Amino acid sequence: MTTDPTLTELANRVTEARNRPAYGHDALITCDRVVRIFSTDGVEVQALQGLDLLVREGELMALVGASGSGKSTLMNILAGLDTPTAGAARVAGRDLLTMTAKDRLAYRRDVVGFVWQQTSRNLLPYLTAAQNVALPLSLSGARVRRRTRTERALELLELLEVADCRDRRPQQLSGGQQQRVAIAVALANSPAVLLADEPTGELDSHTAAQVFDAFRTANERLGTTIVIVTHDQAVADEVRRTVAIRDGRTSTEVLRRSEIDAATGHETVVAREYAMLDRAGRLQLPAEYTEALGMRDRVALELEPDHIGVWPDDSQDR
Numbered sequence: 001m002t003t004d005p006t007l008t009e010l011a012n013r014v015t016e017a018r019n020r021p022a023y024g025h026d027a028l029i030t031c032d033r034v035v036r037i038f039s040t041d042g043v044e045v046q047a048l049q050g051l052d053l054l055v056r057e058g059e060l061m062a063l064v065g066a067s068g069s070g071k072s073t074l075m076n077i078l079a080g081l082d083t084p085t086a087g088a089a090r091v092a093g094r095d096l097l098t099m100t101a102k103d104r105l106a107y108r109r110d111v112v113g114f115v116w117q118q119t120s121r122n123l124l125p126y127l128t129a130a131q132n133v134a135l136p137l138s139l140s141g142a143r144v145r146r147r148t149r150t151e152r153a154l155e156l157l158e159l160l161e162v163a164d165c166r167d168r169r170p171q172q173l174s175g176g177q178q179q180r181v182a183i184a185v186a187l188a189n190s191p192a193v194l195l196a197d198e199p200t201g202e203l204d205s206h207t208a209a210q211v212f213d214a215f216r217t218a219n220e221r222l223g224t225t226i227v228i229v230t231h232d233q234a235v236a237d238e239v240r241r242t243v244a245i246r247d248g249r250t251s252t253e254v255l256r257r258s259e260i261d262a263a264t265g266h267e268t269v270v271a272r273e274y275a276m277l278d279r280a281g282r283l284q285l286p287a288e289y290t291e292a293l294g295m296r297d298r299v300a301l302e303l304e305p306d307h308i309g310v311w312p313d314d315s316q317d318r
C-alpha cells in the first residue's frame with residue numbers, strides 16, 4: 001500500500017531535483033537536444049533532430065553514420081563554424097549558442113583544432129610544414145615569441161614522426177605526411193578538443209593506419225580529447241568508443257575494453273553495443289534488430305528484475 005507523500009517529503013524531492021547536477025555537467029563536450037534546421041528555397045531539412053552527446057575529457061572517440069545522417073553538421077557546430085537552431089551545446093565551458101562573433105573567433109583559434117578530409121583545406125601551400133605549424137601560434141591570443149613558436153612546431157612534428165618534412169611545402173609531401181602535419185597544425189595552440197572529419201578518407205589503408213596512430217599519440221601523450229568522423233571501419237574498430245548517428249540523432253554506441261585471460265595472460269578486446277536512452281526514456285533500437293524480428297509500430301514490453309524484455313507485437317494473437 002502506498003501513502004501520499006507529506007508536504008516535507010515533497011519539499012525534499014523538489015530540493016533534490018534542483019540540486020541534481022545538470023545534464024553533462026562533468027563532460028568536456030555536451031550536446032543537449034541539439035537541433036539544426038537548414039532552409040533553402042522554402043524547403044526545410046532537419047539535419048540534427050534533438051541530438052544528445054557527451055564526451056569526457058581525454059576521450060578518443062569515433063562518430064559513424066550513413067551519408068546525410070548529420071555528422072558534418074555536428075562537426076561544424078562543434079568547430080564553431082555553424083550555430084544550432086535549438087538545444088544546448090557546450091565545449092570546454094563555452095556556450096556555442098550564445099557566443100559573440102569575437103568569442104567565436106577566439107574559440108576557433110584557441111579551444112578547438114580541426115583536421116579536414118581535403119588535405120588542401122588543412123595546410124597553406126606556400127608555407128613549409130614547420131611554418132604551417134608555427135602560424136597558429138603567431139595568431140594565438142597569447143603572445144608567443146618567434147623562437148618558442150619554431151621550437152613548439154618542431155616538437156610537434158617530431159612527436160607525429162614527420163620532423164624530416166619540416167622544410168618541405170605541402171605539395172612535396174605524401175597524403176599521409178600532409179595529414180600528420182595537419183594534426184600538428186591543429187595541436188599547435190594546445191586545444192582542449194581536436195575534431196577530425198574523415199581525416200583518412202583520401203588515404204590507402206596502410207597510410208590511414210599511420211595517420212590514426214598520430215591521433216592516438218596526440219591523445220595519449222598530450223591528453224587531447226579527440227572526436228573523429230569516419231567511414232573507415234578500421235579506425236572505428238581502433239577506438240574505445242564509437243557513436244553512431246542516425247537521422248540526426250545518436251542511435252547506438254559500441255564500447256570496447258581489454259580483457260586479460262587469467263590463465264594465458266592473453267589480451268583480447270571485447271566490444272559491446274549499447275542503445276542510447278534519452279532523458280524522456282526514448283530508446284532507438286537498431287534497425288537490424290527490429291527488422292530481424294519483424295518489429296514495427298508497437299512492441300510488447302515486460303519488466304524483469306534485471307532487464308526489460310522487448311517482443312514483437314503479439315496483441316493480435318491473443
Ligand SMILES: Nc1ncnc2c1ncn2[C@@H]1O[C@H](COP(=O)(O)OP(=O)(O)OP(=O)(O)O)[C@@H](O)[C@H]1O
Binds near residue numbers: 038045046066068070
Ligand atoms: N548548408 C546546408 N543547406 C541545406 N541542407 C544541408 C546543408 N548542410 C547539410 N544539409 C543537409 O543536412 C543533412 C545532413 O548533412 P550532413 O552533411 O551533416 O551529413 P553527413 O552525415 O556528414 O553526410 P556525409 O557522410 O555524406 O558527409 C543532409 O540531408 C544534407 O543534405
